[in-house]
Amino acid sequence: MPKARPLTKEEILAAMSKTKSVRSAARYLNCSYQHLKKWMKLYEGSNGKSLFEEHKNQSGKGIPKFLSHSPFGKKEPAILDIVNGVVDPSNFNPQKIKYRLIEGGYLKEECYSCGFHERRVLDYKMPLILHFKNGNKQHYRLDNLEMLCYNC
Numbered sequence: 001m002p003k004a005r006p007l008t009k010e011e012i013l014a015a016m017s018k019t020k021s022v023r024s025a026a027r028y029l030n031c032s033y034q035h036l037k038k039w040m041k042l043y044e045g046s047n048g049k050s051l052f053e054e055h056k057n058q059s060g061k062g063i064p065k066f067l068s069h070s071p072f073g074k075k076e077p078a079i080l081d082i083v084n085g086v087v088d089p090s091n092f093n094p095q096k097i098k099y100r101l102i103e104g105g106y107l108k109e110e111c112y113s114c115g116f117h118e119r120r121v122l123d124y125k126m127p128l129i130l131h132f133k134n135g136n137k138q139h140y141r142l143d144n145l146e147m148l149c150y151n152c
Helices: 009-018 022-029 033-042 051-055 079-084 094-103
Strands: 128-132 145-149
Touching: 009 022, 009 033, 009 051, 022 033, 022 051, 033 051, 079 094, 094 128
Parallel strands: none
Antiparallel strands: 128 145
């Protein structure tokens, strides 16, 4: 079993500056929460408390709530928030956003160029690609999106 590597105060402070909680700092440093907690309690911060006490974020302030794991699965933000740019779409799977745009009736499930709308026999899915007109895959505005088949 590999021996756990020690963490320096500089590494921990760098992780603290880039994250909002101890758990996210552990992910940033690629170590377990318990391992980071042990090392954070050893070092003292600027106001006399341990680094662990300084960086605890039990209320989750500044962390999007739809990304947290709830007992009933992940909560999803409203699709209109993603389309209007209120929520950053980089946290989400583009395939799920495409599916939600189609299910919500924001996009038609057919090729915008040639009108192709046939389903595959094997899995009954429609082979369409979500295309961004301006080329930026972070802009999910409805006037920037179109569905294209693989031929177009």
